[in-house]
Amino acid sequence: MAVSLTNWIPIEWSSEALQRVQQNSAVEAYARSFNMTTDTQRVLRSLGADVGTGGTYTDDSSVNDYVLLDSVKFTGQFKIDEDDLSDADSVIDTISVKSTDWATSYAVAFDNSCLAVTGVANGTTIPFTSVYKTVRTNGETGESYTADDNYVAYNGTASAAYDNLSSVVAKVEQGLYFNQSRALVIADNTFRQVFRSAKDDNGMPVFIQGIAGTPDTLFGIQVAWSNGARTSATKSATPAGNPILVVVGDTDALMRGDRLTPEALVDRARAHDSTDQTALKLRVRKAFEVSHPKAVAVLEKTA
Template sequence: MARNNVDAWIPEEYDSEVVTRVNQNSAVEALAKRKVMGSETLEVPRMGAVSVDVIPKGTDYTDGEPTNDVVTLRTRKFGKTFTIAEEDLDDTLADVIAGYQNEWAVSYARKLDNAAIACTGTENGTTVPFTSLYKAAGSGQKLVTAGAVTYDKLSEAFGIYEGGDYANDADTIVMAHPVFKSAFRGIKGTDGHPIFVEGLAGTPATLFDVPVQFSYGLKTSATATDAPSGNALLVVGNRQFLTLGVRSGPESMIGEEFRSDEKILKVRARRGFAVMRPEAFGILEVTAGA
């Protein structure tokens, strides 16, 4: 029977190429509010809205009675193994391993975004890791169009978010599938200026002056996938109400199969995700191509 000899898990440094690729390709990793998870589950308090009174002189204050509850983050493991012949590693170990790690990072980023934002299925912990934003949002949060993406449609999607109780300019973000880019480039505002400005030299792209993060995971699918083929989504909302639980990773380890002279690279990230307030978002869904 083959015997595995493995080293400990090695976490990626914050500025590593793997983490950089994850953040470049995942809107959720780049934008969501992060919570460190010290166990497999974490309950995050969620406070309801409160009103404020105007109190005449000498009159008692009244107690606020918000509806408080919790949202539970549950760790899901995203991973893969790669079997590498020892002969293929001669003098190139770092390059080969790094190549696999970087390709994993891109696929992980897309699958995480699809699971967290665009998956239409009911959470089961495996093929549907989380209850996605798309699944959690009510019909009033979604604008569905089969036509071209226009200024009016984009403005209406922004209006769904801006008309709600949780809009906040400082925390407003846009997430969109890259298929929207070609439509954005052809739209100008009433002042004749483009509404979309592509990012340069590390600065984010903007739509209506709001930072926009593109992700190939933002197409609908029944189960989580790194290559979704459903309807393209644009999401505008308050990033504070997307919560990403970080249990560990991205991290990797290398094991050795003594009988076959092969090395096994294992790469993983353990994450939880929850939408704290689905009503803090507006979704534009394009059913016939952007």
């Protein structure tokens, strides 16, 4: 029996497609979520507060600052010959398969947009100011951050691996935005080999590979792997630039705005269309910001 689906269908978080997103996107899995009821949302943040002493109370001189989350739509579209969609089950199967395929690509593109795109955000080809761009740019007024303070360039040699990994972690753990219980390392899979070759002065590996469901760790910090953690001039589902490693002092520093959860729309051919094709559209609307540049650090493998 033929069906006509005219409304957007939410892709449930328990579905295979959404599981695929969470499995492949470190930002979706670990970043702090903010439910957005409008396209933009201000999130208050603190840049520190004054602490007085004695019996006289003094006014705090810090400013009420905020981070602006501005949502961007990620989309996908597939066209299917209606001869292949003869009944309702075929339509549902198509939604499932195509949604799952798109979810994998979206997960990589979203991580790439949040973590590793090198250009200035424009809301389209460069959706957000990435962690990489944040670390390599002077901070805003009040942030007291100088470009590249939390950046480490690593030439790829095995003998330099330990010192470089230790250095990039230290840039975050010695600051005010480090919380051991919520710290996270996000890395491209290239760093698996780098980690295995890094040993301390006693010859002990600094990377512990998780077994039986336990997470991988680096210097005691949980590691999440992401195929989006490669530099790219604009967002890409297949980034091919330099692999990067991101150290996050507290996952609250990765601020993910959820304006529109993933959903699908099926639109069959109309009488005046020139071909008998059904279109499947997929969309999700997200925002991303780093709460403070000193809360993150980046190691870039340049060779």
